[in-house]
Amino acid sequence: MLTFVLKYEQLFSIKVGGMMTNKEKILAIAHRNNGVLLTSHVSAAHIPRAALIPLVDDGVIRPVQRGIYVTDEGYVDDFYLLQARFPKGIYSHETALYLHGFSDRAPILPIMTFRYGTSTTRMKGELQPVIVSKDLDRGKIEIERSGSKIIVYDIERSLVDLLKPRYNADFEQFIPAIKRYAASRDKDVNKLFRCARHFGVEIEMQKYIGGLL
Structure with missing residues (x-):
């Protein structure tokens, strides 16, 4: 998992095999939003929503409400x-x-x-x-x-x-x-x-x- 110390822009400058993986893109989006991730964010970034499933299965993000996820660092008001x-x-x-x-x-x-x-x-x-x-x-x-x-x-x-x-x-x-x-x-x-x-x-x-x- 990429460290959340890095800023969103820095994360997108990192290349993995020439491109960021969907997982890394999703985590970057979550970090930019203080650990909160909406499925609308994922769709807007042209990332398949199916890419969220392995992150949930691995406990990297957890659903708190339909269409809303948080990382361990995230808190949802x-x-x-x-x-x-x-x-x-x-x-x-x-x-x-x-x-x-x-x-x-x-x-x-x-x-x-x-x-x-x-x-x-x-x-x-x-x-x-x-x-x-x-x-x-x-x-x-x-x-x-x-x-x-x-x-x-x-x-x-x-x-x-x-x-x-x-x-x-x-x-x-x-x-x-x-x-x-x-x-x-x-x-x-x-x-x-x-x-x-x-x-x-x-x-x-x-x-x-x-x-x-």
């Missing part, structure tokens, strides 16, 4: 696993507050936002879907958890989403979160109000944060 299953979703609302450190309450049923038309049949019991017809990508960012990257709305979009009239927000989480935001050195109030204005909740936002600034 639960939020990463869920998003790997539902890659079109974006963590939002109270779940986004938690992921950004603005809520101490870990979600029992994570909340993800999807584009209108997305089938939610397979999501029952796995997550709470929120469907939007537009502005899905506004405020979408990528954050890292335990070496894996997940997609979540930024804190401004997350706070604004909680004030939308069609969403029954948990204000026991929203109020402490807006207070933390107001006290944060990283707050961007102009960005917050631009987002609130865009979604028609600027007056509501002013009610909650106005006295805190």
Whole structure:
């Protein structure tokens, strides 16, 4: 097995009989992703998925969920696993507050936002879907958890989403979160109000944060 000390680019510079073997390519991909391997990664590299079988049999990688494997060095965050299953979703609302450190309450049923038309049949019991017809990508960012990257709305979009009239927000989480935001050195109030204005909740936002600034 190639050592995981080497970087991905270095691994691909190594030649075995003029070319890397599929095993080496797979391990290089896993290393680049902090020991996590998706079958979609393998397919994108034009490697037959059958090449995974001997690696599993030898204990080099182990399946943790359909289509997801880890090496001994790998650790898979639960939020990463869920998003790997539902890659079109974006963590939002109270779940986004938690992921950004603005809520101490870990979600029992994570909340993800999807584009209108997305089938939610397979999501029952796995997550709470929120469907939007537009502005899905506004405020979408990528954050890292335990070496894996997940997609979540930024804190401004997350706070604004909680004030939308069609969403029954948990204000026991929203109020402490807006207070933390107001006290944060990283707050961007102009960005917050631009987002609130865009979604028609600027007056509501002013009610909650106005006295805190």
